[in-house]
Amino acid sequence: MFGVEQHRDADANQxxxxxxxxxxxxxxxAYNLARWLLRNDxxxxxxxxxxxxxxxxxxxxxxGGDGKAWFMIxxxxxxxxxxxxxxxxxxxxxxxxxxxQTVGESEMQEAFRQKANAESLHISLEKLPDEFRxxxxxxxxxxxxxxxxAAVVGIPxxxxxxxxxxxxxxxxxxxxxxxxxESLS
Amino acid sequence: MNHDEAARLLGPYQDGELDLTTCLKxxxxxxxxxxxxxxxxxxxxxxxxIQSETPRFAASPFLKTRIQAALxxxxxxxxxxxxxxxxxxxxxxxxxxxxAALLVILAVGLFATQGxxxxxQEAVANHVRSLQVxxxxxxxxxxxxxxxxxxxxxxxxxxxVVDLASSGYPLIGGRLDVLDHRNVAAIIYQRRKHYINLxxxxxxxxxxxxxxxxxxxxxxxxxxxxGMNYLAVSELGEKELREFVQMIQDQTVDARPGE
Numbered sequence: 266m267f268g269v270e271q272h273r274d275a276d277a278n279q280x281x282x283x284x285x286x287x288x289x290x291x292x293x294x295a296y297n298l299a300r301w302l303l304r305n306d307x308x309x310x311x312x313x314x315x316x317x318x319x320x321x322x323x324x325x326x327x328x329g330g331d332g333k334a335w336f337m338i339x340x341x342x343x344x345x346x347x348x349x350x351x352x353x354x355x356x357x358x359x360x361x362x363x364x365x366q367t368v369g370e371s372e373m374q375e376a377f378r379q380k381a382n383a384e385s386l387h388i389s390l391e392k393l394p395d396e397f398r399x400x401x402x403x404x405x406x407x408x409x410x411x412x413x414x415a416a417v418v419g420i421p422x423x424x425x426x427x428x429x430x431x432x433x434x435x436x437x438x439x440x441x442x443x444x445x446x447e448s449l450s
Numbered sequence: 451m452n453h454d455e456a457a458r459l460l461g462p463y464q465d466g467e468l469d470l471t472t473c474l475k476x477x478x479x480x481x482x483x484x485x486x487x488x489x490x491x492x493x494x495x496x497x498x499x500i501q502s503e504t505p506r507f508a509a510s511p512f513l514k515t516r517i518q519a520a521l522x523x524x525x526x527x528x529x530x531x532x533x534x535x536x537x538x539x540x541x542x543x544x545x546x547x548x549x550a551a552l553l554v555i556l557a558v559g560l561f562a563t564q565g566x567x568x569x570x571q572e573a574v575a576n577h578v579r580s581l582q583v584x585x586x587x588x589x590x591x592x593x594x595x596x597x598x599x600x601x602x603x604x605x606x607x608x609x610x611v612v613d614l615a616s617s618g619y620p621l622i623g624g625r626l627d628v629l630d631h632r633n634v635a636a637i638i639y640q641r642r643k644h645y646i647n648l649x650x651x652x653x654x655x656x657x658x659x660x661x662x663x664x665x666x667x668x669x670x671x672x673x674x675x676x677g678m679n680y681l682a683v684s685e686l687g688e689k690e691l692r693e694f695v696q697m698i699q700d701q702t703v704d705a706r707p708g709e
Contacts (some may be wrong), residue, residue, distance in 0.1 A: 284521070292513070292514055296509035300507040314513070329568050329630075330630060371488065377495065386504060387504070410467070411465070430458070433500075
């Protein structure tokens with residue numbers, strides 16, 4: 266009757282904004298996150314399609330606002346459900362943060378410059394725990410602001426900040442420790 | 451700002467996530483701290499490298515086609531089930547005895563948030579968050595001539611800031627916030643131990659109609675005046691919030707600034 270609802274009626278198509286118009290533009294962002302979380306094309310495609318179906322069924326509850334965040338929340342849930350099924354038998358590789366942190370900052374930077382290349386980056390990012398990989402993808406690749414990430418992941422902004430810092434620190438340590446070819450530069 | 455705090459804020463600083471005050475304090479510390487400078491340089495190296503070298507996977511065109519086809523199927527499937535079939539399956543699912551009671555419970559649950567526009571829900575969430583995370587204000591000042599210029603350069607419009615200290619609702623500061631996809635000004639007022647967030651932004655696609663909503667004990671009241679939307683949110687009682695809104699409405703000048 267009031268405010269937003271009227272606004273919704275204005276751009277409505279038979280009482281509802283068009284689902285595909287609102288959500289299909291986020292297909293690439295959704296696929297990128299799913300692909301990095303699930304680590305293979307087939308699973309990522311299945312997850313994205315499943316997320317679109319769920320979003321479509323829940324569309325009546327979508328009341329305008331940030332469609333991207335709304336959809337990414339659904340997609341993320343689908344991905345984590347799949348991860349639980351797919352990797353129930355895997356044990357995560359242990360990682361000793363202590364060892365990597367004993368090196369000084371300038372040595373670390375030097376080592377990073379030597380090891381940093383597309384290959385070591387890719388391998389190291391895939392090795393990160395899901396919650397770290399996810400936050401790097403959302404922020405550094407998809408360009409979501411802290412506040413948007415807080416909404417998608419469901420954590421306070423302060424946690425976004427500290428988690429992103431830890432994720433980056435750990436990614437750098439993984440790159441430095443990686444066995445990938447050293448870059449020539 | 452001490453060294454540990456500064457070191458912790460280097461990431462958000464680089465990401466452009468710090469508010470102005472913190473940003474200035476951090477830069478002050480950075481200027482005299484080679485260790486933080488080095489750390490920041492390392493951070494910039496790393497993030498620049500991540501952003502330029504990480505492959506961003508794009509969805510194949512087939513996936514899009516596949517999803518569109520599945521959506522079409524879903525649409526036609528839900529459209530062709532006759533109403534009596536939908537009805538009977540629901541009936542069988544719930545059983546006959548508890549159905550009436552269940553429906554009553556469901557209806558009550560639904561109506562609790564139904565009818566509250568998402569904008570007001572979002573504004574209430576922003577209000578709650580502003581109180582939770584110790585981030586009520588970016589600029590703390592009881593002077594409207596400090597708060598108003600603070601928004602210059604941060605917003606593409608200039609909100610009117612009025613002080614109601616003499617009426618018992620002192621202005622205490624301002625903050626940038628996000629509502630409905632855009633940056634908005636949040637002006638913060640205090641009433642005893644309670645706070646009021648007054649969100650102000652240009653009315654472009656919608657106007658608000660002075661409806662008061664109650665969401666989990668928070669009240670939200672929005673209106674549009676002279677091309678600007680105003681949305682006041684507080685845990686204050688309905689009567690006081692209405693009084694506050696009336697005073698703001700009386701004191702905001704009836705002309706669109708900057709035009």
